Amino acid sequence: MDYKADLFKYSGLGWLTWKFRPNGLYGFNYHRIGEPDDTQFDPNLFSCSAEQFETHLAFYKRNFDVISSDELIALMRNDTPIKERLAIITFDDGYQDNYQYAYPLLKAAGLPSTFFIATDFIDKPTVPWWDEIAWLLKNTQVDYELLRKWQLPINWPNSSITEQIRMMLRYMKQNHRVSMPQKLAQLRQACGIAENAITVSESLFMDWDMLREVQANGVSIGSQTCSHQILSHLTEQQQAREIVESKRRLEEQLNTTISTFAYPVGGESTYNETTTNLLRKSGYQLAFTFLHNSCNNILENRFELPRFSVDNQCTVDDLKFNICKNMLNQKLSPYVKDNNLSGLYQDK
The missing domain is CATH 3.20.20.370 (Glycoside hydrolase/deacetylase)
Structure with missing residues (x-):
């Protein structure tokens, strides 16, 4: 069931809510x-x-x-x-x-x-920290077991790479005990990838x-x-x-x-x-x-x-x-x- 379609097309509740916002x-x-x-x-x-x-x-x-x-x-x-x-x-x-x-x-x-x-x-x-995290997960050859110290969810192995990136970013943002540069260094090591491995042809910004x-x-x-x-x-x-x-x-x-x-x-x-x-x-x-x-x-x-x-x-x-x-x-x-x-x- 598509709840968005129900909300706006069938129940009338969405239309009324929008009209009287x-x-x-x-x-x-x-x-x-x-x-x-x-x-x-x-x-x-x-x-x-x-x-x-x-x-x-x-x-x-x-x-x-x-x-x-x-x-x-x-x-x-x-x-x-x-x-x-x-x-x-x-x-x-x-x-x-x-x-x-x-x-x-x-x-x-x-x-x-x-x-x-x-x-x-x-x-x-440069490549910002959130994009580096995504790149590391897309390019690592390390399996789930070696990444478990990152407190990954149980459903991690069965999730799409897009969802895995979203999960990892959520963890990295919430963990305030370690600085972002330190967390990045730890993730690089866990992924088996060197610090300067990312190359881009032009600035992202x-x-x-x-x-x-x-x-x-x-x-x-x-x-x-x-x-x-x-x-x-x-x-x-x-x-x-x-x-x-x-x-x-x-x-x-x-x-x-x-x-x-x-x-x-x-x-x-x-x-x-x-x-x-x-x-x-x-x-x-x-x-x-x-x-x-x-x-x-x-x-x-x-x-x-x-x-x-x-x-x-x-x-x-x-x-x-x-x-x-x-x-x-x-x-x-x-x-x-x-x-x-x-x-x-x-x-x-």
């Missing part, structure tokens, strides 16, 4: 645009194809007032009540396919967006000239730290370096004021009070999470603005479903629990 800010975040089967790295990062992204933009234009980060900052500063449905379109990490595919479509549609950039990947082109071009044509630039490490796993001094230095580098190269920030990984456990205090002291005005919700008080939530993560070759129906599922889980969770209707909201 509240006013507020709806954030939609992307990572990569393209085909996941074409990459030697993490396929889970591909939000959708270029063709799908074009349909998303038309959907946003029909259903929301799409605003820029500068307009959002103005709403925050004036503490303006939100009496309409607003949307902000963002991209994390700064992959080159954002420039190649997303940027021309955004420009053609006349829609603003914000690209959040991890500056180390621009200054020192945009360069400074690309960022200057998109900035001149409707794309705002924000920071996503220097090295994209999970901030709550770092000391205060390490967090300060990631937050302050990335801002300084972007402002120096792009001749602009950097006022927005996106937390790497973005869940509520990936940042802490130290993080938000550092953002405030450093002059940031807004910070974005991956808390799936809408928001109608920007000032109150300015360092925890929610966004819906656009993933898994997402269609327009998926976008609507994710918004409605979140609303239903929040509004009807006691009823769902009491009446054993939880299956209706599962993303199968």
Whole structure:
């Protein structure tokens, strides 16, 4: 049974939920645009194809007032009540396919967006830790038994490589006792692969000239730290370096004021009070999470603005479903629990 089809086409509940969705800010975040089967790295990062992204933009234009980060900052500063449905379109990490595919479509549609950039990947082109993890799992000859010390799930051997990568990344993100460089070194050893074994013909990420071009044509630039490490796993001094230095580098190269920030990984456990205090002291005005919700008080939530993560070759129906599922889980969770209707909201 396709629960998405049931929710929107048959029960009528989805249609009513969508029709009466509240006013507020709806954030939609992307990572990569393209085909996941074409990459030697993490396929889970591909939000959708270029063709799908074009349909998303038309959907946003029909259903929301799409605003820029500068307009959002103005709403925050004036503490303006939100009496309409607003949307902000963002991209994390700064992959080159954002420039190649997303940027021309955004420009053609006349829609603003914000690209959040991890500056180390621009200054020192390299393969980021999550893509290296994916590459290691795709290329290792080591069997399951030798990898068991990573506390892998029982179903690991029977899972697809895409799912194995997702499981390993979840473990690596949650394990805060060891630094990411140390975890990578341990995984390389476990996989039997040397440190510098990965070769790429060109950088995965945009360069400074690309960022200057998109900035001149409707794309705002924000920071996503220097090295994209999970901030709550770092000391205060390490967090300060990631937050302050990335801002300084972007402002120096792009001749602009950097006022927005996106937390790497973005869940509520990936940042802490130290993080938000550092953002405030450093002059940031807004910070974005991956808390799936809408928001109608920007000032109150300015360092925890929610966004819906656009993933898994997402269609327009998926976008609507994710918004409605979140609303239903929040509004009807006691009823769902009491009446054993939880299956209706599962993303199968």
